[in-house]
Amino acid sequence: MKNLSRLLNPKSIAFIGGHECAVAIHRTRELGFAGTIHAVHPKREELSGVPTLRSVDDLPEAVDAAFVAVKREPTIEVVQALARKGCGGAVIYAAGFAETGNTDLQAQLLAAADGMPLMGPNCYGFVNTLSRAALWPDETGLEPVPRGVALITQSGNIACNFTMMMRGLPVAAVYSIGNQVDVGMHDMVETLSTDPRISAIGLHVEGLPDIPAFARAALLARQRKMPIVVLKTGRSEQGAKVAMSHTSSLAGADRLYDALFERYGIARMTSVSAFAETLKFLHNGGPIAGSRLVSLSCSGGEAALVADMALEKKISFPPFDPATKPRVAATLNEYVAIDNPLDYHTFIWGQPEKLTATFTEVLKGGFDVGMVILDTPTHPKMKPDSWATTARAMAAAARATGARAAVVATLSEGMPLPLAAELSAAGVAPMMGLDDALTAFEAAAAIGRNWARAEPPPPMQPSVPLGRHERVLSEHESKTLLKQHGLAIPDGIVCKPEDATATADRLGYPVTLKVSSAAIAHKTEAGGVVLNLCTPDEVAEAARRLGRLSADLLVERMVTGAVAELIIGLTWDPQFGPALTVGAGGVLTELLRDSVSLLLPASPGEIERALHSLRVWRLVDGFRGKSGDAKAVIRAVQAVASFAAANPGMIEELDVNPLLVLKDGAIAVDALIKMRIP
Numbered sequence: 001m002k003n004l005s006r007l008l009n010p011k012s013i014a015f016i017g018g019h020e021c022a023v024a025i026h027r028t029r030e031l032g033f034a035g036t037i038h039a040v041h042p043k044r045e046e047l048s049g050v051p052t053l054r055s056v057d058d059l060p061e062a063v064d065a066a067f068v069a070v071k072r073e074p075t076i077e078v079v080q081a082l083a084r085k086g087c088g089g090a091v092i093y094a095a096g097f098a099e100t101g102n103t104d105l106q107a108q109l110l111a112a113a114d115g116m117p118l119m120g121p122n123c124y125g126f127v128n129t130l131s132r133a134a135l136w137p138d139e140t141g142l143e144p145v146p147r148g149v150a151l152i153t154q155s156g157n158i159a160c161n162f163t164m165m166m167r168g169l170p171v172a173a174v175y176s177i178g179n180q181v182d183v184g185m186h187d188m189v190e191t192l193s194t195d196p197r198i199s200a201i202g203l204h205v206e207g208l209p210d211i212p213a214f215a216r217a218a219l220l221a222r223q224r225k226m227p228i229v230v231l232k233t234g235r236s237e238q239g240a241k242v243a244m245s246h247t248s249s250l251a252g253a254d255r256l257y258d259a260l261f262e263r264y265g266i267a268r269m270t271s272v273s274a275f276a277e278t279l280k281f282l283h284n285g286g287p288i289a290g291s292r293l294v295s296l297s298c299s300g301g302e303a304a305l306v307a308d309m310a311l312e313k314k315i316s317f318p319p320f321d322p323a324t325k326p327r328v329a330a331t332l333n334e335y336v337a338i339d340n341p342l343d344y345h346t347f348i349w350g351q352p353e354k355l356t357a358t359f360t361e362v363l364k365g366g367f368d369v370g371m372v373i374l375d376t377p378t379h380p381k382m383k384p385d386s387w388a389t390t391a392r393a394m395a396a397a398a399r400a401t402g403a404r405a406a407v408v409a410t411l412s413e414g415m416p417l418p419l420a421a422e423l424s425a426a427g428v429a430p431m432m433g434l435d436d437a438l439t440a441f442e443a444a445a446a447i448g449r450n451w452a453r454a455e456p457p458p459p460m461q462p463s464v465p466l467g468r469h470e471r472v473l474s475e476h477e478s479k480t481l482l483k484q485h486g487l488a489i490p491d492g493i494v495c496k497p498e499d500a501t502a503t504a505d506r507l508g509y510p511v512t513l514k515v516s517s518a519a520i521a522h523k524t525e526a527g528g529v530v531l532n533l534c535t536p537d538e539v540a541e542a543a544r545r546l547g548r549l550s551a552d553l554l555v556e557r558m559v560t561g562a563v564a565e566l567i568i569g570l571t572w573d574p575q576f577g578p579a580l581t582v583g584a585g586g587v588l589t590e591l592l593r594d595s596v597s598l599l600l601p602a603s604p605g606e607i608e609r610a611l612h613s614l615r616v617w618r619l620v621d622g623f624r625g626k627s628g629d630a631k632a633v634i635r636a637v638q639a640v641a642s643f644a645a646a647n648p649g650m651i652e653e654l655d656v657n658p659l660l661v662l663k664d665g666a667i668a669v670d671a672l673i674k675m676r677i678p
Contacts, residue, residue: 006088010064017069020137027134060088092120124156124179148172153204168420175630186217213458218264265450267443295341303341355393363403375414463577464649467676484637492556497547515550570654584660628661
């Protein structure tokens with residue numbers, strides 16, 4: 001692990017440059033930094049009241065950290081001088097390196113550091129309130145906290161936005177790491193996950209240059225029980241292009257990032273507000289074991305609203321158990337229906353003892369999270385006192401039961417910051433925005449389930465470059481190779497058109513007749529497949545027609561009785577290497593778009609979870625009296641994965657489509673492999 005302790009928690013800092021350094025010195029002093037501050041500028045007499053030295057060579061000590069804010073060309077000379085002086089690490093503010101195509105200059109920068117950690121270039125640096133250091137050239141609203149979340153981003157402006165948040169989220173530190181010439185996202189995760197003052201880590205990712213290194217860091221964080229939430233851009237083609245031009249980052253195949261995050265229990269968000277709220281919930285107690293929620297509100301409208309909003313999420317509002325229901329009912333009057341979500345009406349509004357009694361009995365019900373929906377007025381004309389009474393009753397109930405609790409405002413402006421701080425201090429999450437809160441609960445449950453898995457995540461392998469020479473295999477060649485790794489295929493023989501009838505007689509009817517040519521990848525669209533041929537005459541007629549398309553035909557025993565059609569695919573990604581896709585197959589694959597991707601190697605548990613996540617899997621599990629052989633499907637997926645492992649750097653594309661799932665067995669009736677030979 002890269003040693004970043006001096007850089008991130010400095011006791012001495014050198015600021016090298018002009019205006020940006022003056023601002024950074026001021027910010028550091030505002031935080032109450034107790035260490036030594038040095039300023040370096042060749043002409044100015046002082047920076048923000050600190051007398052300047054003329055060069056890095058004049059520094060009287062080997063500083064722990066340096067903020068370098070000079071033009072890009074002299075940056076290299078400054079970095080060399082800092083490395084000679086034994087500096088613990090430097091933040092490089094200047095832009096104009098690899099993000100503009102100037103990779104040679106960026107390589108020179110890394111060489112100049114000679115092993116000294118570099119953050120950047122093209123970055124804002126960081127504000128670490130735990131060490132009260134701000135190597136940061138702009139405004140910041142962060143205040144020192146004893147414990148909080150750490151936020152890491154490649155974007156200086158998004159980092160700046162993070163420092164402005166007013167959501168009741170304790171932020172311990174914000175890091176802008178830019179081009180990641182040396183200190184990467186994985187280094188930050190490895191380092192911060194060891195710090196007990198960090199409650200959760202939030203990542204804004206444009207691209208990860210070293211996927212295996214990030215995977216190792218994510219595994220360490222998982223082992224250390226450090227929750228991670230990620231906001232990954234590049235889902236759209238436009239976003240990927242911007243990421244590339246912004247920080248020289250390949251966005252990578254977005255679905256493979258999903259697979260990476262799922263493997264290591266990293267919760268992915270698609271909005272900044274959900275990102276912040278999820279981190280807030282994790283700060284106030286960490287992940288949760290499950291997704292069984294209970295909701296309380298004094299409004300039937302809110303109860304109905306939260307129930308509807310949960311439909312598209314992996315959360316539930318189960319009914320009260322037989323022991324809990326009468327205890328809750330005993331705290332309310334006969335007009336209240338005891339359901340979940342619970343509308344407890346306004347009969348007990350403003351009565352702290354009765355509110356606490358009801359909330360306490362509800363929280364004893366064994367739910368993973370208890371939430372009270374409450375928008376507290378922040379408008380200057382309104383008094384929030386009676387609303388605050390409800391929030392404090394929830395805090396008292398949480399304290400009495402030890403249950404996980406949250407107060408959720410449907411709108412972000414319905415949570416006054418003083419009340420948010422009070423609730424957080426009591427261990428109750430003050431959530432802003434109902435949809436974001438539900439997303440946070442869903443994410444916390446997903447992390448909890450991931451951490452509870454007995455099997456460890458498989459290790460990520462470095463991507464092996466593809467061979468140079470392309471070779472497309474015929475269907476029969478493809479299936480024969482895959483059969484060697486355990487994939488079940490129909491009995492079949494390649495023959496000339498004039499021999500098709502005799503071949504069908506040998507195999508037995510009914511049969512399927514197909515063109516056998518590597519040049520025809522999509523046989524159905526080309527009219528190159530005839531199914532369910534039951535007589536010699538039917539075979540002879542089909543052979544005459546298909547013989548016009550191909551000199552060779554494939555005759556196979558017809559497979560019948562399928563309860564579902566699946567696809568198993570392999571693709572190669574320059575960042576991730578080979579990746580596996582499973583989904584709904586057949587001619588409607590593109591239309592249904594029901595698929596999930598897996599990184600290779602994949603564990604049996606990952607394969608099973610991926611299959612169970614498919615909508616089409618209901619047909620395999622059992623639908624209208626029919627079910628399929630799930631174990632056979634898993635064996636088929638493992639066979640394709642085994643083939644990939646045996647041929648590193650040689651598979652550009654592979655499709656098994658369809659894999660017919662039978663009551664007993666799963667048979668690949670079509671396959672295509674595009675190889676890359678060294």
